[in-house]
Amino acid sequence: MKCNRRLLISFCTAAILSAATPLLSAQAKAAEPMSLKVGQDAPDFKLQYFDGTDLKDVSLSQYRGKKNVVLAFYVFAFTGG
Amino acid sequence: MKNFQQNLQKLEAADTQVLGVSMDSPFANKAFADQIGVTFPLLSDWGGDVTHKYGIYVDKYKAARRVNFLIGKDGKILETQVDKEAIDPTKIVAACERHKVSR
Numbered sequence: 001m002k003c004n005r006r007l008l009i010s011f012c013t014a015a016i017l018s019a020a021t022p023l024l025s026a027q028a029k030a031a032e033p034m035s036l037k038v039g040q041d042a043p044d045f046k047l048q049y050f051d052g053t054d055l056k057d058v059s060l061s062q063y064r065g066k067k068n069v070v071l072a073f074y075v076f077a078f079t080g081g
Numbered sequence: 082m083k084n085f086q087q088n089l090q091k092l093e094a095a096d097t098q099v100l101g102v103s104m105d106s107p108f109a110n111k112a113f114a115d116q117i118g119v120t121f122p123l124l125s126d127w128g129g130d131v132t133h134k135y136g137i138y139v140d141k142y143k144a145a146r147r148v149n150f151l152i153g154k155d156g157k158i159l160e161t162q163v164d165k166e167a168i169d170p171t172k173i174v175a176a177c178e179r180h181k182v183s184r
Contacts, residue, residue: 034148035136038160041158042135042152047102047125049111049123050111050125052111061156063152068096068098069098069150070097070099070151070170071100071149072101073147073149074082074102075103075145076103076104076144077110077113078116
């Protein structure tokens with residue numbers, strides 16, 4: 001009887017794990033699609049940065065017809081990447 | 082951001098302005114730039130309006146997702162890189178050089 005119970009427990013554990021695995025891996029892979037796609041207009045913006053003395057304005061439109069722009073969004077200052 | 086700094090000359094040579102963006106304050110970003118030796122502007126999207134507009138706000142972190150947008154001179158998006166692949170700027174550099182040749 002004891003043996004059977006152990007078997008049942010291990011069976012249940014395996015069942016739960018195998019049911020959960022696709023969920024977990026789906027979550028890890030879930031690179032959500034981007035709402036802005038290649039070929040679309042990049043929304044204009046005006047933001048500021050501090051150059052050590054003053055706050056300076058930067059807009060996307062100021063580069064139009066002059067330069068390409070790499071907008072590199074990062075999560076937080078003082079972290080890697 | 083350091084990776085972009087290391088490739089800044091190549092990017093500038095390809096007519097490309099690099100702008101970092103995060104939801105930190107301008108002063109935190111300046112301190113961050115100084116600490117890691119970044120010379121291009123790190124813009125402050127305090128409040129996250131632009132992050133929302135670009136559709137990359139992550140609720141869980143209350144911050145932007147790690148994404149690069151390469152935007153052409155005509156204002157159109159040429160390339161995007163998301164999450165882990167956004168850390169390595171090699172593709173952006175290659176894309177800038179490619180677009181420079183084609184235009």
